Amino acid sequence: MGRRFRRWAFGTGILWLAAGQAMAQAVLEPPYGLRWGDSPEKLIAWATRHSLDITISLPGDQPAMRVVKIEPKKGFLPETQAAAVEGRFLTGKLYELTVHYFDPEASADLMESRFDALRKQVATEHGALLTNQQQRKVADQFVTRTQSFHREPVKGLFLLLAFTEVEDLLRKSKEARFSLIYRNDNFRNELLKALKAP
Numbered sequence: 001m002g003r004r005f006r007r008w009a010f011g012t013g014i015l016w017l018a019a020g021q022a023m024a025q026a027v028l029e030p031p032y033g034l035r036w037g038d039s040p041e042k043l044i045a046w047a048t049r050h051s052l053d054i055t056i057s058l059p060g061d062q063p064a065m066r067v068v069k070i071e072p073k074k075g076f077l078p079e080t081q082a083a084a085v086e087g088r089f090l091t092g093k094l095y096e097l098t099v100h101y102f103d104p105e106a107s108a109d110l111m112e113s114r115f116d117a118l119r120k121q122v123a124t125e126h127g128a129l130l131t132n133q134q135q136r137k138v139a140d141q142f143v144t145r146t147q148s149f150h151r152e153p154v155k156g157l158f159l160l161l162a163f164t165e166v167e168d169l170l171r172k173s174k175e176a177r178f179s180l181i182y183r184n185d186n187f188r189n190e191l192l193k194a195l196k197a198p
Contacts (some may be wrong), residue, residue, distance in 0.1 A: 004107060004136050005069060009109075010016050014023070014120045016174050017068060019066070020051050027181075028126070028153065028157055028158070028159060028182060029089075029186075030094065030097035030182040031085075031097070031099065031182070032046055032085065032097075033046070034087070034094060034097060035094070036093075036094060036095065036180075036184045037093045037094060037148055037187065037189065038093070038094045038114055039089070039092050039093070040066055040068045040087065040089050040092065040094075040096075042094075042123045043068050043085075043087050043094075044066060044068065046069040046070075047070040050072075050077075050078050051075070052070050052071060052072050053070070053071050053072065053073060054068065054069070054070055055068070055069050055070075055071075056069075057069070059123075064090055064195055065088065065089070065090055066088075066089040066092070067086060067087070067088055067089075068086070068089065069084060069086045069087075069178070070084060070085050070086070071083060071084035071085075076103075079124070080155040081101060081103070081114060082099045082100060083100055083101060083103065084099075084100040084102075085097065085098070085099050085100070085104045086098045086100065090182075090188060090191045090192070090195070091191050092192050092194060093187070093195070095183070095184050095185075095188040096181065096182065096183045096184070097182045098179050098180070098181045098182075099179065099181075100175035100177065101114065101115070101118070101177060101179065101180075101182045102158065102176050106166075108165050108175055109172040110177040111175075111176035111177065111178065112163065112165065112176055114178075115161075115163045115176075115178045117178065118161065118178070119149060119161055122151070122159060122180070123151075124163060125153050126153070126159060127153065129149035129150060129151050129159075129161065130150055130151070130152075131147075131148075131149055132148040132149060132150050132160070133146065133147065133148050134146070134147040134148075135147075141168065141169045141170045142167065142169065143166070143169060143174075144164065144165070144166050144167075145164070145165045145167075146162070146164050146165075147160040147162075147163050148161060148163065148164065154186075155186075156184070156185040156186035156189070157183075157184050157186055158183055158185075159180065159181065159182055159183075160178050160181040160183065161178065161179075161180050161181075162178060162181070163176065163177075163178040164176065164178070165181075166175060175182075183192070
C-alpha cells in the first residue's frame with residue numbers, strides 16, 4: 001500500500017511539474033498570434049495583411065538562421081505603439097521574437113514613461129520582473145544609460161525588457177528606445193541538437 005501510494009505521489013508530482021512547465025510556456029507565448037515553432041510564413045502573412053514592410057536577413061555564418069523584420073513605412077504596427085517586430089527562426093522555426101519601440105516624434109522622457117508603463121503591464125501579466133542591469137557610461141561626449149529587466153518562470157524560457165537612452169552632450173539632445181524580447185532557449189537548443197544530429 002505504501003509503495004503504491006509513493007508511486008502514485010511521484011507520478012502525480014511529475015504530471016504537476018510538466019503541467020506547470022507547459023503553463024509557463026503558454027504564458028510566455030510570443031505576441032501577434034504567433035507560437036514557438038511557427039514558420040516565417042506566418043509572420044510574413046500577418047505583415048502582408050497589414051501592408052507592412054518586410055526585411056529578411058540570412059546571416060552568412062549561420063545558414064540555418066532567418067531573421068524577419070516587420071515595420072510600417074511610418075508610424076506604428078497595428079493597434080500598438082511598437083515600431084517594429086523581429087522574429088528569429090532556426091531551421092524555419094520561431095524561437096525568439098523582439099518587439100522594438102522607438103518614435104522619432106517622442107522625447108526621451110516620453111519614451112522612458114512608455115517604457116515604465118510597459119514594464120508595469122508586463123509585470124502585471126507575467127509576474128514580478130528581476131533587474132538585470134542599470135548602468136550609465138560617458139564616452140566621446142555621449143552619455144549612454146541602459147536598464148533591463150527579465151522574467152524567467154521556467155529555465156530557458158524568458159522575457160527581457162531593455163531600455164537605452166543616448167544623450168549627445170555637444171548638441172544637447174537625447175533619444176531613447178526600448179525592446180521587449182520573448183525567447184525560448186529550450187526550443188532553440190532542441191533545434192540545434194536536431195541540426196547537429198547525423
